[in-house]
Amino acid sequence: MIERLVHWSRVKSPWVLHLNAGGGCNGCDIEILAALMPRFDLERFGVQLKGTPRHADVMLCTGAITLQNRDRVLRIYEQVPEPKFVVAAGACAMAGCVYRGSYHTLVGIDQLLPVNAYVPGCPFRPAALIDAVVKLLNSVK
Amino acid sequence: MEYKVSLGPQHPALHEAVSIRMTLDGEVIRDADLKLGYSHRGIEKLAEERSYVQNIYLTERICGICSHSHTTCFTQGVEQLMELVPARRGLYIRTLIAELERVHSHLLWLGVAGQEAGFESFFMYTWRDREVVMDILEWISGNRVHYAMNIFGGVRRDIDELQKKKILDSLGLLKQRTDYYLNLAASEPTFIGRLAGVGMLSKEQAVALCAVGPTLRASGVPMDVRKDDPYAVYAEIPFEVCTADSCDVLGRAVVRVKELIQSYNMIEYLLKNLPEGPFKVKAPRKVKPNEVYSRYEAPRGENVHYIKSNGSDKPERLKVRAPTLANYPATIAMLKSGFIADIPLIFAAIDPCICCAERLVQMDNAYSGESRVLTFSQLRAMANERSTKVNTKKKDIAWPF
């Protein structure tokens, strides 16, 4: 019983930490913010944007990781408490998009962190982000 | 007591990763230093390995908010290299998208300024109205952010009568909302109190530090590339440069809202006399060896592309200088005497588009502050100096309480 209750609470209240890993345009970051606005309103699913890694459980990463940002992304990943998920949002976070082959960026978040969900699109539409968050939560065992 | 603190790349106030290293004395910032270099993606090196048409796709992804400005600056530069006269209707549509992007970028900025000042509801309202402009852009170009409208010689898609009518009615709603924001920003005491007197940048400082865009125009310098060096069809559109001379964040907000109203009139003018005829012209693949320096007035300021061609279909050199980089020295000058609470506001005031400036920053351990040993007299001197400064500032703020 407790297990089902905890699972229900984890699915129903995912707190999100938005991490810009550097190597991308800010199209995806603005779309994440647009998803919290009255028209798309992520708060319907209990999603709240949190400032500190300590409070968050879903890490929404945008942008391909630049070499400068590499160990910061790792450190922030370690700061997030245990049942955590990583969502690679946008084409840059998935596979480097237009910056593949650049000398200063890695090609995507999965070169560094274990990624649970990918959100395609350059930039993705807020509706796609909501669909990804809901699918990620339902797939959580 | 001096603290060295870094406001790191992972910070809720900054939607992208930029970091400021400050030495603080209590709540007042003594010195600030911008550590840049995080979002450097080596775009200039990538551009040399791509053909001109592929570079349109690349320059569009320099920045997510002002993507059309980079492609327009690049395409009009290459059109000069090719000595190609673009179709007039294409130029009109290109300017129309430029002004629509300025509207959605300024509305975005108003919301972010509201969020930095802690005024969540203002943030929600402005971004809800921004969705109206995003819908218009989606009708025309099919995508909310990267429109891919530009091609050498004109534009990729045409605007038909139905779209023209839809744009004109939604403009009515936007005009009414912007008037509401103009008098709200001028009357809400907590909002004014929070923005007035913050981030002072005098006129001489702004000119000396080569600031650009609304940051410069809010210090009373009427420099606008659309007026000084008219490109596309700006020579034919009637509009005036909006300036304010209060030199603070409130002045920048007022300049941006005035520019919003100017943009609405421009969009109406553009739609009313959209010329008939083709909207794009055939363009050659190869370009003669030459060089061009093209300028563009992005929502954040002057955007500059320097393109040098060597006869092949790949550019020899592409230099991009985005407006945010030009405003960074001015930001450091503004941060020097502010409070901690003002940092996100000052930083948001130049509307930083970090990825635009290809520069970004990191954060060390937030508690690495090494503090100087101060004799008691030094401490008292610093306290008196700070209290005198605070009192004078209070008089000129229109803070009613």
Place this chain on the structure above:
Amino acid sequence: MAILKPILYILVYPGLIFLMVYSTFCEWFDRKLYARMQNRIGPLHTGRSGILQPVADIIKLFAKEDIVPEKADKGMFTALPVFALAIVCTAALYLPVWHYTEAASFISFPGDLIIVVYLLSLPTLIFFLAGWHSTNYFSAIGGVRVLTMLFGYEIPLLLALLSPAVLAGSWRLVEIAAFYQNHPLLMLVNVIGFFIAVIALQAKLERVPFDIPHAETEIVGGQFTEYSGKKLAFFRLLGDIEMVVGAGLISAVFLGGFPGGLLPGLAWFILKTLFIIFLLSVLRAATSRIRIDQMISFSWRWLAPLGVLQLFIVIIIKGNMS
């Protein structure tokens, strides 16, 4: 048998269980109202129209991993949230709800208004200690701001709460409430005090426009930056219960308490506290955050003088009343 009644009071009605349930309901009410005022929908998918959202938040936080920064003092870091929650729950016992007896007893005695106000200001000190102990620069600065704000709103709050007590001629909450139930007209005398108390409560709960200590965009999480998991759940519960107790105190003193026995008293309690929480939500949606020095100048230039003026009016009326 006599033991059963106090245990019942402590555990069930004005005690833990009721407080937990009612405070999560209040948080949902506040979040939903705040969202509707911003033209948003607010929590929708957990329970009927999102009513179980705060419950889900708290249960999830309990199930999360608990990280303690290694430089922080372990014992203090874990004890603070539990201690703060205990304080606020004891403060709730003093509210003149169903279990109040006429005779002076341990729970209600002349002077319990002062006790409640004292108990409500202790969590602020605990916030400062929490900020100090998590050895993170942002939380240290958040803790210092909590204290500077304490000097701002504490005096006006006391002045505002004491003026109705002076008019009612007693420091016992139940007598104050009874006095205003008999002369409802006299409630209008304390209108200024009522608004000062609401604004000061908003500052005590650190909500916009006074959420300077944990200002999201300036110093990340303020004093709660390093807290996660169970300890953060305690602090969130603390915030909700403090809102309920503060609203209950203001309605007991200004709006004439909760007449009637168990059920009508409970209905009055819920009605009045929701009215005050509605006022807090409107205040939160309509204003933007002000700076720490502006907050101090605002409270000393406007709230304190108004409090003294309120006390002055009450003394005049008491003079010609007797």
Place this chain on the structure above:
Amino acid sequence: MNNEAIIEKINAELKDKVQEAVAAAPRRINVKVDRKHLLAVLTFIKDQFRMSHLATITGVDLGEHFEVIYHLSNDAVTINVRILTPRLEPKIPSVCALIPGAILYERELQDMLGLVVENIPDPRRLLLCDDWPEGQYPLRKDWKFERPAEIIPGGK
């Protein structure tokens, strides 16, 4: 002050210092200058035509030379002052004394092209990451790099 008037004024005042001044396009003027006279020409242009706004400094790798272009503009025209430095000893004078806003562009030149800017107020690295190997300048034509191997999660 249209193009021709400016060009006559430049040729008249700075005959010895300026190698050639030509109007490349409407509202664009290119002025070729020797490295030694750079500061003198810049101060003259800045005071004569109120050209205080330095848009940016562009560095181009021409094989055996580096070309550095200073883009100055006012409300009417843009003047591009260009200097050439040999590849072997790439030294250019710093203009931060004259135009404080040029500091970031000069640091970028140092990072990207390996030009040494004399008496620059703040010679720290601007763009590249801290563990970037010394002596590697990405924007030089002869600089090549091998792309790191890609990790495909799931091991295919």
